[in-house]
Amino acid sequence: xxxxxxxxxxxxxxxxGGALAAAGNLPQTVPILHAGPGCxxxxxWTNNGAAGLAVTGQCLSLSVPSTxxxxxxxxxxxxxxxxxxxxxxxxxxxxxxxxxxxxxLPEVIGDDVESLVRDFKAKKVxxxxxxxxxxxxxxxxxxxxxxxxxxxxxVKPSAAKxxxxxxxxxxxxxxxxxxxxxxxxxxxLLKLLGLRANFFFGPQATLPGxxxxxxxxxxxxxxxxxxxxxxxxxxxxxxxxYVLAPLPFGAGASERFLRLVGRALKIPSxxxxxxxxxAGTAHYTYLEPIVDVYNDMEAQRHALVVGDANYGLALTDxxxxxxxxxxxxxxxxxxxxSDQQNQLLDFRRQTGGTIPEKLIFEHRASQIKxxxxxxxxxxxxxxYYNSRRPIFVAASSLERTLAADLGAAHLSLSYPVAxxxxxxxxxxxxxGGLSLTEDVVGxxxxxx
Numbered sequence: 379x380x381x382x383x384x385x386x387x388x389x390x391x392x393x394x395g396g397a398l399a400a401a402g403n404l405p406q407t408v409p410i411l412h413a414g415p416g417c418x419x420x421x422x423w424t425n426n427g428a429a430g431l432a433v434t435g436q437c438l439s440l441s442v443p444s445t446x447x448x449x450x451x452x453x454x455x456x457x458x459x460x461x462x463x464x465x466x467x468x469x470x471x472x473x474x475x476x477x478x479x480x481x482x483l484p485e486v487i488g489d490d491v492e493s494l495v496r497d498f499k500a501k502k503v504x505x506x507x508x509x510x511x512x513x514x515x516x517x518x519x520x521x522x523x524x525x526x527x528x529x530x531x532x533v534k535p536s537a538a539k540x541x542x543x544x545x546x547x548x549x550x551x552x553x554x555x556x557x558x559x560x561x562x563x564x565x566x567l568l569k570l571l572g573l574r575a576n577f578f579f580g581p582q583a584t585l586p587g588x589x590x591x592x593x594x595x596x597x598x599x600x601x602x603x604x605x606x607x608x609x610x611x612x613x614x615x616x617x618x619x620y621v622l623a624p625l626p627f628g629a630g631a632s633e634r635f636l637r638l639v640g641r642a643l644k645i646p647s648x649x650x651x652x653x654x655x656x657a658g659t660a661h662y663t664y665l666e667p668i669v670d671v672y673n674d675m676e677a678q679r680h681a682l683v684v685g686d687a688n689y690g691l692a693l694t695d696x697x698x699x700x701x702x703x704x705x706x707x708x709x710x711x712x713x714x715x716s717d718q719q720n721q722l723l724d725f726r727r728q729t730g731g732t733i734p735e736k737l738i739f740e741h742r743a744s745q746i747k748x749x750x751x752x753x754x755x756x757x758x759x760x761x762y763y764n765s766r767r768p769i770f771v772a773a774s775s776l777e778r779t780l781a782a783d784l785g786a787a788h789l790s791l792s793y794p795v796a797x798x799x800x801x802x803x804x805x806x807x808x809x810g811g812l813s814l815t816e817d818v819v820g821x822x823x824x825x826x
Contacts, residue, residue: 386742387776389686389711389793390553392512394481395421396520399552401477401508402438403579404528404588408473409437411444412460412491413481418442425517428775428793429552430800443467447483456489464498464505474585475532477524478507485511506531516713518604518686521550525608528578528588529615536592536616541643543594544568545576545618547608548601549625554688555795559804559813560625564600567632567807570653571640592616596642600625602725603687603718624729625692628811629661630699634730661808665815677822681705682750682784683734684773685792687712687722691731692805693772693791698732700811701818703770706753708734711741711792747780754784770822789821 390396394413398421401409411418422440426433434440445463447456460478467476480491491507498505508527510520525547546564549557561580568575576587576594597612597620599605609620621642626635633654640650681703683693690710697703710722719739726733736753740746754769769786771777775796781788790798791805805814 385713386744389741389774389776390517391421391424393510393514393516393520393523394479394512395425396517396550396553397479397508397510397524398438398442398520399425399517400521400524400550400579401479402435402442403551404475404477404585405583406474406585407437408467408471408476409442410460410463410467410476410478411442411481412456412463412478412484412489413444413447414483415444415446415448417481418444425552428796429555429557430795430798430803432552432800437471437473443471452483452487455487456484457491457494460484460489460491461494464494464503468503474504476503476505477527478505479524480507480509480511482511482513485509485513517553518550518712521553522605522608525578525605526611529608529612532588533592533612533616534589536590538593539595539618540574540593541595542572543574543576544639544643545578545591545594545597545612546600547578547597548599548605548623548688550604551579553686553793555793555798555800556804559800559802560806560810561804562802563804563806563810564626566809567626567635568598568639570657571636571643571645571650573639573643592618594618596621596639598623598639601688602691602722602729603712603714622725622729624695624726624731625688626807627692627696627805627814628700629658629808631692631695631731632806632808632811633658638729657808661811664812668815668819672819675823677701677819679703679768679770679787679822680754681707682753682769682771682773682777682780682786683708684711684746684771684777686710687714689792691722691726691734694734695731696805696811696814697770697772697818700815705732705734707736707738707749709746709749710737710739712739713741714739743776743780746777747783750780750784754786770818772818787822787824789818791817 445459495507565575577583599609599622626632681697694705694708771781771786771788774792775790
């Protein structure tokens with residue numbers, strides 16, 4: 379029998395969904411969907427509802443303007459409908475930047491959206507267009523395509539560079555359920571180096587900051603996959619170099635992050651070491667009170683880690699280095715090519731950190747369950763076996779049942795997260811590592 383690949387309980391939406399999640403979290407920006415009916419509503423619960431219940435926003439999901447194309451537009455074209463939607467959006471919605479996001483229908487029927495955008499730009503309307511049909515790829519690709527559009531259409535050229543200014547991306551809104559808090563943690567880390575961080579999404583971002591981001595001395599892509607191509611676009615247009623850095627959870631990863639950025643900006647090594655020593659001392663002072671209890675209750679665990687290309691590796695790092703656990707199986711849930719897999723592994727080797735004992739690329743929940751049960755067979759399933767218990771499952775909401783079957787503690791840490799409310803929680807940096815320690819150890823003792 380021939381085995382066909384299939385999607386089971388997907389951990390992403392389409393490219394349009396990823397682009398909308400990003401565009402809706404840009405400052406003073408109004409996205410306009412040029413797509414079929416129902417797209418925005420579906421994204422409200424699949425994208426945002428699975429990101430810590432953050433379903434609504436100023437102009438997200440249920441409140442986003444949309445053309446809701448019907449049969450008439452499919453036959454005769456949708457530009458008139460789009461023009462009407464733009465006019466009414468300008469009358470009702472407050473914004474300083476408007477972004478048309480085209481979905482599958484207008485891309486298939488061939489709507490010439492760019493000509494319409496030029497007409498509105500001639501009238502001084504701040505309008506741009508990003509082509510992100512769902513069939514283009516998944517949410518991560520939509521996030522990256524939106525970044526490329528910003529870098530081409532919104533960022534102003536500047537030959538002058540500010541040595542204390544850096545741009546940061548690679549943490550996709552909603553696809554990283556803790557993205558707001560993780561941005562705060564990254565900002566704290568970069569401030570240790572005396573840098574001003576320019577973020578494109580979230581409460582700290584500003585539209586002037588985005589427009590003037592070409593003045594930055596360095597672009598920092600906090601990912602081995604997401605935003606890498608966008609960084610190359612930025613570098614080609616605005617001559618700004620970039621570095622790729624892993625998502626830094628806890629003390630060990632934060633130190634590597636600071637050294638990587640410091641070397642890229644030629645910060646003296648003695649100054650770097652002094653900054654890291656000081657931050658580490660403060661971090662372990664906060665961690666110290668729990669050490670005796672942690673040791674007395676034998677809190678070390680064997681771990682199953684399930685997450686995307688950012689979270690799978692970041693959580694593995696943290697559990698191994700900061701908690702001293704044994705991550706026996708790490709599953710990366712992105713549906714990526716073999717070339718991208720090799721690219722991610724090369725990135726891992728170059729930036730350091732824990733190499734998982736067993737690293738698998740798999741997004742199907744049933745296959746993840748099968749692999750986990752091969753390592754940790756259920757009691758009574760075999761006459762003789764090493765149970766390797768106790769177990770901890772650091773994964774998504776989809777792995778709750780698997781954790782129960784394994785008799786393991788579980789915490790939803792990677793997308794989708796539908797059983798936690800997330801507002802400002804984040805795990806990056808030294809302070810984020812303390813929060814992650816609280817949450818993970820708390821999950822282990824919750825039933826005592």
